Amino acid sequence: MPNISIKGSQMPASPIRKLVPYAEEAKKRGVNVYHLNIGQPDIKTPQIALDAVKNNTLNVLAYSRSEGSEAYRKKLAAYYKKNNILVNAADIIVTTGGSEALLFAFGSIMDIGDEVIIPEPFYANYNGFSVASGINVVPVISKIEDNFALPPIEEFEKLITPKTKAILICNPGNPTGYLYSEEEIKKLASLVKKHDLFLIADEVYREFVYDGVKHYSILENEGLEDHAIIIDSVSKRYSMCGARIGCLVSKNKEVINTALKFAQARLSPPTYAQIACEAALDTDQSYFDEVITEYVGRRNTLIKELEQISGVKVAYPKGAFYCMVELPIDNADNFAQWLLESFHYNNQTVMVAPAAGFYSTPGVGLNQIRIAYVLKSEDLVKAIHILKIALEKYILQAN
Secondary structure (H helix, E strand, C coil): CCCCCHHHHHCCCCCCCCCHHHHHHHHHCCCEEEECCCCCCCCCCCHHHHHHHHCCCCCCCCCCCCCCCHHHHHHHHHHHHHCCCCCCHHHEEEECHHHHHHHHHHHHHCCCCCEEEEEECCCCHHHHHHHHHCCEEEEEECCHHHCCCCCCHHHHHHHCCCCEEEEEEECCCCCCCCCCCHHHHHHHHHHHHHHCCEEEEECCCCCCECCCCCCCCHHHCCCCCCCEEEEEECCCCCCCHHHCCEEEECCCHHHHHHHHHHHHHCCCCCHHHHHHHHHHCCCCHHHHHHHHHHHHHHHHHHHHHHCCCCCCEECCCCECCEEEEECCCCCHHHHHHHHHHCCCECCEEEECEEHHHHCCCCCCCCCEEEEECCCCHHHHHHHHHHHHHHHHHHHHHHC
C-alpha cells in the first residue's frame, strides 16, 4: 500500500474535535452532554445578514474576485476605521475563514524550515497550520499564575534566530481569554522592528473585551505598517462560524501582492457568504452591547462556580469567551475521555477541551483544560456542578 506523506503523519489531530466520537456515543446512550469544549456561540446571527442571503436575486452564483468583492472590502475598511485601524480596500484580502488568512500569511512570509515565535498556550490549529506550511513553531511559555500575560520581552528575544520570520499573537487570546495591553503590544512592536520581523495578530475576538478595557490593534501602532499583518474573521463577531469568511489585512503592499497570488490559486472566497457578511457590517451597536453583557455574566458565573471546586486554579479572562482551568489531576486527556465514556450524573456529563493540544512544548498543560463559556449561565452552573462531582469521583478512583 502506498505511504502517506511525512507531513500528513505529523499533522496534529484537533484537541477540541478528537473527542467528538466519544460524545456522540454518550448521546446514543441517552446521556445529555454539556458542550464546554468548542467556541460555537449560541448567540443569534444578525437577522440583517440572514435576510441578505434569503432576499438575494442572483441568477448566477458566480466567482467573486480573488481578493474578495470590492463592495465588501470597502465596507470592511470603513469598519476598521471606526476601530482606529486606518486601511483601505486594497489592504484587505477576503479569505475562506481566518484559517485561510493565516495560511496565506505563513505562505507569503516564510519558507520551509523558517520559524514563528508564539506565546503558548495558543489556538491549537496554529500547530496544524505550521505543519501544513512546513515551518516550525517556537513557543514562549506564558503561565496561569500570571493570568497568561505576555512573557517578558527578553524571553522572545532569546529565541530569535536567522530562521525567525515572525511573532504571532492572538488578541484577545484563544484559549486563554487574555487581552494584551497597549504597553505589551508596543513592546512587541519595538522588538519586531529591531529584528526586522513580522508581527501577526489574530484579532478575531476584537469585539469581545470586558471590564471597560479597550482592545489595542497592532495596526494602531504608528511605524509598524511594514511589519503588521492582521488575521480576522466574522465567525465569532457576528456568530457566523458557518459563513467561513475571514480576511488578511496589511499595509505592506508586498505582503498583500504575494497573498493575492495564493488567493488567485484557490480562485475566490464564497459569494453568498460575502453577501451575508457585507450586510452584517450594518449590525447595530446594540447587538454587540447585548452580547458583551451576556458574556460578562457568563464569565462571572463560570469563575464563581469554578472557584468553589477544591484544588482548581482558574485564569481570569478579560476577552474572548474562553477560560483556562488547572485541575488536580495528572492527565486532562484521560479525564476528558472518561467524562464521556465512563461517567454520568443524573444521565448528564460535560465535554471539555484538554489543554495539552494548545501547547507545542511536550509535557506542558497536561493537567489543564479550556472551557468555552458559550452556554447560558444556568447551564454553566449545572455543567460545573457536574464537573465538580466528576472530579471528586475521578480522584477517588485514582487513589
